[in-house]
Amino acid sequence: MPSELNKLTIAEASTLLRKGEITALQLARDCLDRIQAIEPKLNAFITVCEKEALEQAHAADRRLKSNEAPALCGIPLGIKDIYATRGVRTTCASRILGNFVPPFDATVVERLRAAGAVFVGKTNLDEFAMGSSTENSAFGATLNPHDTERVAGGSSGGSAAAVAANECLGSLGTDTGGSIREPASFCGVVGMKPTYSRVSRYGVIAYASSLDQVGPFAKSVRDAAIILRTLAGKDPRDSTCSARAVPDYERALTGDVKGLRIGVPKEYFVEGMQPEVEKSVRAAIKIYESLGAKAVDVSMPHTGYAIAAYYLVATAEASANLARYDGIRYGLRIDAEDHIDLYNLTRAEGFGAEVKRRIMLGTFALSAGYYDAYYLKSQKVRTLIRRDFERAFEKCDLIVTPVAPTTAFKLGEKMNDPLTMYLSDIFTISVNLAGLPGMSIPCGYDEKNLPIGMQLIGPPFSEETIFRAGDAFERAGSFKPRPTAV
Amino acid sequence: MAETRITLEQVRHVARLARLQLSSSEEESLRGDMDEMLAYVDKLNELDTTDVPPTAQVGEAGTPMREDDVTNAPVAEEMLANAPSRERNYFKVPKIIE
Numbered sequence: 025m026p027s028e029l030n031k032l033t034i035a036e037a038s039t040l041l042r043k044g045e046i047t048a049l050q051l052a053r054d055c056l057d058r059i060q061a062i063e064p065k066l067n068a069f070i071t072v073c074e075k076e077a078l079e080q081a082h083a084a085d086r087r088l089k090s091n092e093a094p095a096l097c098g099i100p101l102g103i104k105d106i107y108a109t110r111g112v113r114t115t116c117a118s119r120i121l122g123n124f125v126p127p128f129d130a131t132v133v134e135r136l137r138a139a140g141a142v143f144v145g146k147t148n149l150d151e152f153a154m155g156s157s158t159e160n161s162a163f164g165a166t167l168n169p170h171d172t173e174r175v176a177g178g179s180s181g182g183s184a185a186a187v188a189a190n191e192c193l194g195s196l197g198t199d200t201g202g203s204i205r206e207p208a209s210f211c212g213v214v215g216m217k218p219t220y221s222r223v224s225r226y227g228v229i230a231y232a233s234s235l236d237q238v239g240p241f242a243k244s245v246r247d248a249a250i251i252l253r254t255l256a257g258k259d260p261r262d263s264t265c266s267a268r269a270v271p272d273y274e275r276a277l278t279g280d281v282k283g284l285r286i287g288v289p290k291e292y293f294v295e296g297m298q299p300e301v302e303k304s305v306r307a308a309i310k311i312y313e314s315l316g317a318k319a320v321d322v323s324m325p326h327t328g329y330a331i332a333a334y335y336l337v338a339t340a341e342a343s344a345n346l347a348r349y350d351g352i353r354y355g356l357r358i359d360a361e362d363h364i365d366l367y368n369l370t371r372a373e374g375f376g377a378e379v380k381r382r383i384m385l386g387t388f389a390l391s392a393g394y395y396d397a398y399y400l401k402s403q404k405v406r407t408l409i410r411r412d413f414e415r416a417f418e419k420c421d422l423i424v425t426p427v428a429p430t431t432a433f434k435l436g437e438k439m440n441d442p443l444t445m446y447l448s449d450i451f452t453i454s455v456n457l458a459g460l461p462g463m464s465i466p467c468g469y470d471e472k473n474l475p476i477g478m479q480l481i482g483p484p485f486s487e488e489t490i491f492r493a494g495d496a497f498e499r500a501g502s503f504k505p506r507p508t509a510v
Numbered sequence: 511m512a513e514t515r516i517t518l519e520q521v522r523h524v525a526r527l528a529r530l531q532l533s534s535s536e537e538e539s540l541r542g543d544m545d546e547m548l549a550y551v552d553k554l555n556e557l558d559t560t561d562v563p564p565t566a567q568v569g570e571a572g573t574p575m576r577e578d579d580v581t582n583a584p585v586a587e588e589m590l591a592n593a594p595s596r597e598r599n600y601f602k603v604p605k606i607i608e
Contacts, residue, residue, distance in 0.1 A: 123592075124592055125588075125591065125592060127585045127588035127589055127591075127592075128582070128585075220568050220569055221568075221569040221570055234566065234567055234568065260574075260576050263573055263574055264567075264569045266569070266570050267570075267574065268570075326557070328553075329553065329554055329556075329557065331550075332550060332551040332553050332554050333551075333554065335547060335550075335551065336551055336554075343528060347529075350529070351594060352594075352601055352603055353589075353592065353593060353601050354589075354592035354593065354594070355592070355594070356594070357594030357595065359595075359604075360604065361604060362604060363603060363604045363606055364529070365531075366603075366604055367529040368529050368530060368531035369531050371528075371529055371530050371531070372530055372531040372532065375530070380530060380532075380536070380540070381540060381543055381544075383528050383530065384521070384524055384525065384528060384530070384540050384544060385544055385547055387524050387527050387528040388516070388520075388524045388544065388548075391523075391524065391527060398551065400564055401554050401555070401559065402551070402554060403564030403565055403566055404559035404562040404563070404564050404565075405554050405557060405559060405562075406564070406565040407559075407562050407563060407564060407565045408557065408559070408562060410565060410568070442543055442546075442547070443546055443547065443550055457565075457568075458568065459568025459569065
């Protein structure tokens, strides 16, 4: 039997489980051992679910004997602590939900449970998914497994770090402005943000509802495809969720990208970005050309306005979504004589600095006299950004860009400068505004041995093409993943 | 819009709307942060959007309908288990009506 089963990919583990060469219990134990050994260095998890995971693994082993087990049966996964998990504390990395135990499962959690997946724990994030570094967590920052003086990215930093450090085989994140893709890039794993509406958000704690989307982290494109197939599809409990049939994404992984037109937008290769990032992504484009794809220049002139539009749309929606945290039915309550004071004090005590900042900006943008100038204006610019993509996709099938302008930055480096922190999402945010699928896959390392990610962006519901292109790049073998420092 | 630099009084007004009790140092730092962000988003005014329709949603058009059947189990006890304060099967709140 192979040792350190936690290092397997989902595809590998699934095959071995089916052959009976390993058990789900052994696999879960190896992940839990790894978690126990390195969590003091990483802080990727808010809650580790050892007892529940072992029970799930035990049940998976029984089911695997039946030969009818789904692909994720017995696979240990990390779940971002933004997903409601029945009976397991769900905090969203906020003091205001510090003791909240949901009486229900999010739809995607329910689907993974039904598929026999094993949940090793709830992963760390920026409070209410607001951040790009997982430093805005009431439970402390998650550190990057490649260099523990650096951030894991965010907001799904715990989910990215946990997969990179082999604490689990895959994980769930959410992506509102880059919260899956940027941490995937910083930690050197695959992170997929599907088309807006592809996956149900029922039971996912809302940040900005016109942008939020659910997606997987994995060690390979194939693994991400396996997870997404289980997550995606119609849900009567989320009216925004698409009824389109879910393809078997794995079947799209043919390795063939001949004739694929790859758009290279000049606005995504800008002055000030880390030279190694540009070099590495351009080298990846050369690999695609050597595989028979065709690189074409495209232009997206409104890219430079995306962050401004995003921080009005997202904060406005957040200010409305977070109004529900009032200390009445669940979560923290600070008592007061008067109910208005109760709200004021509870929210003051329960929310962290970044959440307050965004609630304030969003409330202002929606307030009387400013709505047209800010919120409506940003929604109009959003249309221009969508049109940029529509025009680009007349000339190409996919767009290839860097995920972030730099590799992982140091802890604390951007914490006192919110705008600089927001700018780290410059290459990912437009994709959310346009509702498109985008995937981050590792494509190189900088001289400090930190991972670099490239982003593949497609038209709505082009996940198969994105997976096919990502997988073809992995097969080309020019990029060799390196072990993490931790 | 360049003159829309935010005042402390505006910060207090917005905090009231958002039901956030701010300390005076928070008011001061939020005033600075909001000022910086509002100056940054001013760049949107470089774009003429007179004839551009707003995008509110990027999902597929239409709102699907379904039968209004109850599908969830009654879990009052589990719901109330999260209540900061309860009395019997009720959430308990401060007195609102004199």
